[in-house]
Amino acid sequence: MSSITSSSLIFPALTILLLFRNALINLLTPVFILILLTLHSLWYRRHLPPGPPPIPLIGNMIPLAFGHFEDQLHRWRDTYGETFTVFIGPIPLVMVCSLSQMRKYFVDRADLFSNRWKNYVTDTFMGGHYGVVQVDGDKWREQRRFSLHVLRNCGVGRPEMEENILMQTNELISFLESSHDPLSLSTPIAVCVGNVINKILFGKTFPQGSEEMRELHHLLDTQSSLVVHPLMGLYIALPWTTHIPLINGPWKKLLRQRDTFWRFLGDQVEDHKRRFVDGGYEDNFTFSYLEEMRRREEDGEMGSFSEWQLRMLLLDLFFAGMETTVTTLKWAFLLMAAHPEELDSFPSHRREEGREGCITLRDRKNLPYTNATICEIQRIANILPINLLRSTSSDVEEGGFFYREGTMIIPQISILLSDPRIWNDPKQFNPSRFLEKDGVTLKRIPEFIPFSIGKRQCLGESLARAELFIIFTNVLKNLRIEAHSGLSRNRSLGLTVSPQSYKVSITRRKNDSNSNSLS
Numbered sequence: 001m002s003s004i005t006s007s008s009l010i011f012p013a014l015t016i017l018l019l020f021r022n023a024l025i026n027l028l029t030p031v032f033i034l035i036l037l038t039l040h041s042l043w044y045r046r047h048l049p050p051g052p053p054p055i056p057l058i059g060n061m062i063p064l065a066f067g068h069f070e071d072q073l074h075r076w077r078d079t080y081g082e083t084f085t086v087f088i089g090p091i092p093l094v095m096v097c098s099l100s101q102m103r104k105y106f107v108d109r110a111d112l113f114s115n116r117w118k119n120y121v122t123d124t125f126m127g128g129h130y131g132v133v134q135v136d137g138d139k140w141r142e143q144r145r146f147s148l149h150v151l152r153n154c155g156v157g158r159p160e161m162e163e164n165i166l167m168q169t170n171e172l173i174s175f176l177e178s179s180h181d182p183l184s185l186s187t188p189i190a191v192c193v194g195n196v197i198n199k200i201l202f203g204k205t206f207p208q209g210s211e212e213m214r215e216l217h218h219l220l221d222t223q224s225s226l227v228v229h230p231l232m233g234l235y236i237a238l239p240w241t242t243h244i245p246l247i248n249g250p251w252k253k254l255l256r257q258r259d260t261f262w263r264f265l266g267d268q269v270e271d272h273k274r275r276f277v278d279g280g281y282e283d284n285f286t287f288s289y290l291e292e293m294r295r296r297e298e299d300g301e302m303g304s305f306s307e308w309q310l311r312m313l314l315l316d317l318f319f320a321g322m323e324t325t326v327t328t329l330k331w332a333f334l335l336m337a338a339h340p341e342e343l344d345s346f347p348s349h350r351r352e353e354g355r356e357g358c359i360t361l362r363d364r365k366n367l368p369y370t371n372a373t374i375c376e377i378q379r380i381a382n383i384l385p386i387n388l389l390r391s392t393s394s395d396v397e398e399g400g401f402f403y404r405e406g407t408m409i410i411p412q413i414s415i416l417l418s419d420p421r422i423w424n425d426p427k428q429f430n431p432s433r434f435l436e437k438d439g440v441t442l443k444r445i446p447e448f449i450p451f452s453i454g455k456r457q458c459l460g461e462s463l464a465r466a467e468l469f470i471i472f473t474n475v476l477k478n479l480r481i482e483a484h485s486g487l488s489r490n491r492s493l494g495l496t497v498s499p500q501s502y503k504v505s506i507t508r509r510k511n512d513s514n515s516n517s518l519s
């Protein structure tokens with residue numbers, strides 16, 4: 001009897017003890033892991049520039065995702081200084097925000113701070129380390145030098161480039177003129193800019209209204225927002241999560257997009273190869289590359305040249321050449337529609353208005369206000385909220401901080417372009433800030449670096465600047481663009497920051513018919 005009583009007492013007591021112990025373990029394990037992660041992050045951060053304290057695993061993503069992204073970066077810069085560290089999930093990203101510091105890091109010590117940051121997402125998209133944007137060292141040097149050389153041969157910086165841009169601009173103007181109001185400028189601009197780069201890369205253009213180009217533009221747009229999807233961070237940190245159903249949706253979409261781009265480029269390269277074998281040749285990037293491969297094959301010295309490298313280089317140039325310029329022009333026409341007074345008070349522009357022929361690059365020096373307006377558009381558009389990611393090529397000390405090899409670090413140009421200490425009332429659209437006191441001389445402002453700084457600065461700057469000038473001036477010279485409904489300067493965050501979609505009404509300006517003939 002007594003043993004029954006004692007065992008009936010002991011069993012509940014044991015059960016309670018076990019339950020209590022399990023609860024304790026369940027509770028303490030996460031606390032213990034959290035403490036370990038916090039200690040690890042403190043240890044990891046000890047030699048990096050200061051920054052907001054990260055939450056283990058999540059980093060500083062909460063204020064970035066839920067606050068105003070760009071204002072938040074400014075607040076951190078004010079609190080922690082010109083160079084600060086933000087944690088993207090568990091990974092530190094150092095942002096260098098002043099011009100003097102950028103020069104120290106990315107010009108004076110360029111060899112140490114100019115690698116790209118590699119990750120699972122970009123490696124999968126490019127089929128490894130290929131192209132020019134995501135490669136380093138000798139391969140990068142060889143491919144970048146060759147690309148610049150061929151772009152020049154294909155007319156970039158020469159009259160052929162101007163002719164190419166003018167031709168596409170005229171098609172754009174005719175198309176816009178004949179379209180029905182209200183109209184979104186997005187796809188017509190993309191076809192125009194896309195044709196400029198397509199002509200250089202493949203000697204090929206598409207008509208305005210082309211379905212193929214519309215699809216490519218749509219792909220670029222979705223690609224731009226997909227790569228900043230919050231789950232991409234997870235895929236980068238834990239690549240195996242790309243195999244988990246339900247959370248791998250964006251990943252699968254990215255792979256589908258990639259395959260469409262690969263197919264498009266593969267078709268262009270195959271077509272060029274066929275014509276090349278038959279002795280065909282034109283001055284375009286793809287033929288020049290195939291020619292270089294043949295020359296190297298004969299010399300038995302391929303270096304970093306291969307057919308896959310060609311395809312990925314084309315992908316880089318196509319993507320970088322289109323996305324940035326299209327986005328800037330979307331901002332340009334939105335700002336012009338939102339500020340009609342700018343155009344009407346544009347002395348240089350009004351002079352151009354009844355003029356015969358098109359505006360060319362030769363006119364650039366005579367149109368200071370127009371140049372100032374384009375600078376201000378680029379500054380306000382500020383299209384790269386986070387610059388392309390760079391990393392350190394080895395362990396390095398700079399400015400009292402220690403960076404381990406592979407640490408992510410960028411010249412954060414978006415802060416520089418909107419810094420209130422440099423630009424009075426930075427959110428105000430004010431082209432005059434780019435003019436000297438005399439009102440007619442363009443002011444050089446060193447902090448105005450929308451194409452970045454150092455060895456990795458934009459490879460297509462001269463092409464982009466020519467496109468912005470020619471397309472912007474000639475469209476406005478010929479067409480009056482008016483807001484159809486209220487225009488918003490709200491910013492849609494992606495790889496680049498676009499304006500929200502908007503529609504405009506278009507009419508031809510008076511006394512100007514056929515003024516843009518190329519003949």
Ligand code: HEM
Pocket residue numbers: 132133134144316317320321322324325328383384387388389390411450451452453455456457458459460461463464
């Ligand atoms: C308004 C237009 C453009 C803007 C604002 C722009 C801006 C930039 C910026 C900020 C970078 C990053 C530099 C860095 O890592 O710090 C970059 C890189 C690059 N851009 Fe552009 N870009 C434009 C147009 C173009 C065009 C038209 C092309 C193509 C022909 C192009 C090709 C590239 C390439 C290939 C890189 C990577 C360079 C490298 O890693 O060596 N960009 N661009």
